[in-house]
Amino acid sequence: MKILGVADSTACFLRHEIITGKIPPGSKLNEVELANRYGVSRPPLREAFRKLEYEKLVNNIPRRGTFVTELSFDDCREVYFTRRTLECAAVDLLAKSGNRDFTKLSESVENLEHFAMPRNSDTTDLADYYGEIAGFHWDLVKDAGNRWLTHCYQSIASTLSRYQLIYLSILSKRSIEDHKIVVECMQEGRFEEAKKQLAEHISRVLNEMLDNI
Missing domain, CATH: 1.10.10.10 (Winged helix-like DNA-binding domain superfamily/Winged helix DNA-binding domain)
Structure with missing residues (x-):
């Protein structure tokens, strides 16, 4: 510890x-x-x-x-652009690595399916639930094995969390399904499709968030 x-x-x-x-x-x-x-x-x-x-x-x-620090639409768009760039780069690195063992990512999806979505706006419960969601994306980046990519992702993590907690109030099961599709594509070696699905997922989350703020 x-x-x-x-x-x-x-x-x-x-x-x-x-x-x-x-x-x-x-x-x-x-x-x-x-x-x-x-x-x-x-x-x-x-x-x-x-x-x-x-x-x-x-x-x-x-x-x-x-x-x-204040929150803003422009800041939200910028941090999500950075997030999408880094996570898609992680998929590219995983494709080059030849790795097809994505057990940790699969377990992350399974855990989230059994993790109850908070029924109210309690920020502590939402933060715990966010931790489960963020765990999938963190595992994706760390599995890429590039310490500088991980460092860059760490630098936006706190700001990203602030916006994600806003999004959780409108979260649907579709986000969990998106995660599952990304993992299945990578397991089958379809990394370009995985990257496309991941980029679309992040863009959709951003648009839904901005529409509801």
Whole structure:
């Protein structure tokens, strides 16, 4: 088990509250209030701010303070374009690898089929469900075996999570079926079709989200 330092643990708590919307977009982060809430001193809190600034979750404005990054249509389109590019690149790498064992991806789809969709808007339940969905895409990228691709995907993960939690309120079973089709195509060696299905899935998710925000 990895033991997190104070700054890393604080960043985890703060990241969760930002992603789930408990701390809304545009909010100014009060150092004194947050230090008391998390039971930490201000130096590790500021270090946590710096970590989250790297992830584009917060923005430090000189002489004004640190604010939670706003969400926008343009930002959503950009992060989804990046996501589609990286995940399709992962499929290309998997095709070149000659690997046909996608057990982990298949298990991810099966687990999601048996994971109950939250019946209400509780952000914690939605976050847990999102974790199951995101696990499929994370496994796809990691299985590609390119550490720089994984690093790039990690850099957008937190922002992607913020938008995904919005989408979960309108999620249908079709997303699970999309995942299943992508895996079946790769197992059969039809990687171009898998990439096409994956790109269409991500584009559809984006359009449905933008239509319902």
